[in-house]
Amino acid sequence: MSYLIGITGKGGVGKTTVAALLVSRLIAQGKGPVLAVDADPNSCLDVTLGVRAEKTVGGVREDARRIAGEGMASGISKQELLEMKIAESLIEAKDFDLIAMGRPEGPGCYCYANNVLKSVLGQIAEHYPYVVLDNEAGLENLSRRLVQKVDLLVMVADPSQRGLDTLLRLHQLVQEMEIAYDRLVLVVNRLRRDELPERVRELQAATGADAVVGLPDDPELAEWGEEGRSLTTFPADNPVVTRLDRLLAYS
Numbered sequence: 001m002s003y004l005i006g007i008t009g010k011g012g013v014g015k016t017t018v019a020a021l022l023v024s025r026l027i028a029q030g031k032g033p034v035l036a037v038d039a040d041p042n043s044c045l046d047v048t049l050g051v052r053a054e055k056t057v058g059g060v061r062e063d064a065r066r067i068a069g070e071g072m073a074s075g076i077s078k079q080e081l082l083e084m085k086i087a088e089s090l091i092e093a094k095d096f097d098l099i100a101m102g103r104p105e106g107p108g109c110y111c112y113a114n115n116v117l118k119s120v121l122g123q124i125a126e127h128y129p130y131v132v133l134d135n136e137a138g139l140e141n142l143s144r145r146l147v148q149k150v151d152l153l154v155m156v157a158d159p160s161q162r163g164l165d166t167l168l169r170l171h172q173l174v175q176e177m178e179i180a181y182d183r184l185v186l187v188v189n190r191l192r193r194d195e196l197p198e199r200v201r202e203l204q205a206a207t208g209a210d211a212v213v214g215l216p217d218d219p220e221l222a223e224w225g226e227e228g229r230s231l232t233t234f235p236a237d238n239p240v241v242t243r244l245d246r247l248l249a250y251s
Contacts, residue, residue, distance in 0.1 A: 002035070002125045003251060004133060004149070006181070009156035010166050011137040014189045016040070017221070018156055019134035020048040020231040021244050023096055026130050028236060029248070032095035035128040037121065039101045040136035046091065046098055050230025055089035056102020086120045096232075097128070101136075130251075152251050153181040159188050159197050171207040183250050184209045190217040213247045215240050 005022060009015040019036070026034050038045035038053065046053040091098040099121075125131050133150075155170050157163040167186055174181070186209045188196055196214045204212050218240045224231065234241060 002128050002131045003151045004125075004131045005152045005154060005251065006133045006135060006150035007154045007156060008135040008170060009137070009187075010163070011042070013156050013158050013163060014215075015154075015156040016045050016048055016134055017225065017231065018154065018187060018189065018215075018244070019045055019132055021234065021241060022154075022248065023049060023132050024232045024234060025241065025244055025248055026132070027095040027232070029245075031130050033128055034096040035125055035131045036096055036098040037101075037131060037133045038098065040134055041101055042136065045134050046100055047228060048225075048231055049093070049096070049098060050232055051091050051093050051098060053089075053091055053098065053100040053102065055085075056100045057086055057089065059102055060085035060089050083120055087124070090124070149180040149182075151182050153179075153184045154187055154247070155184070156187045156189055158190050159192075161199075164188075164197065164199055164203060167203055168206060185247055185250055186212045187215060187247070188212065189215045191215060192217050210250055211247070213243055215243055 007015050007019045007022070023034050023036050026032060036045060036049060086099070089099060091100075121131075153174070155167055157167045171184075184207060186200070186204060186207065188200060191214045194216065196212060200212050200214075203209070216239050218238065220238055221234070221240055224234060236242075
C-alpha cells in the first residue's frame with residue numbers, strides 16, 4: 001500500500017517547492033518510484049520537477065466530452081473513456097511519475113473529473129511506494145475526498161503572524177472535515193532567522209502536531225527557482241534539504 005504525503009497551505013508560501021523537494025529526497029533515499037500529484041490548478045509542480053504536463057485532468061475531461069459528443073467513442077462508456085484519457089496524461093520520468101489536475105478548458109466544474117481522478121489514483125497509486133499530493137491553497141482537494149486518508153499531512157506557512165494564524169485555521173478545517181491522517185508536521189518556510197517564532201510552539205500544542213520544521217529563506221533555492229531549474233538535482237547538503245530529511249523521518 002502506498003504511503004501518502006499530503007501538502008497544503010495558503011498560496012505563495014512555497015508548498016509546491018516543498019512538494020518537489022520531498023519527491024527528490026524520497027528518490028535520493030531509494031524510496032522511488034514516487035507518484036507526484038499536482039492537484040493545484042495554479043501550481044507548477046511539473047516545471048519544478050523538470051518535466052512538462054502537456055495533458056492535464058482538466059484538459060482531457062474536455063477532450064473526452066468532445067469525443068463523446070461527436071459519437072466517436074462507440075462501444076466505450078464516458079467514464080471508461082475519461083479514465084483512459086487520464087491514464088494517458090500520466091507523465092513518466094526517471095524514478096517518478098506525475099499527474100496534474102490542471103484547469104478546466106470549458107464550462108462546468110471539476111466534480112465529475114475529480115471523481116474519476118479519485119478512481120484512477122486508487123488504481124495506479126498502488127504501484128508506487130510513495131505518493132506526494134500537492135494540494136491547491138487550503139484543503140479543497142482533501143475536502144473533496146480525492147484521497148480517503150493521508151499518512152503524513154504537511155501544513156506549510158510563512159513566519160508572519162498572518163501565516164501562522166493560517167496554520168491554526170487549516171487545522172480547524174481538518175477537524176471540521178474529519179480528514180484522517182496519521183501524522184501532522186507544521187512547516188514554517190522562509191525563516192530569516194535561525195529560530196522559530198515563539199508562537200510556533202503554542203501552535204504545535206494546539207494542533208497536536210508531531211513536529212515543527214523550520215526552513216531557512218535560502219538564497220540558493222531562490223536562485224534555482226528564478227532560473228526555473230529542476231529541484232530533482234538540488235544539492236543534498238543545502239540546509240533546506242537537510243531539514244526536509246528530518247521531516248521525512250516522520251514518514
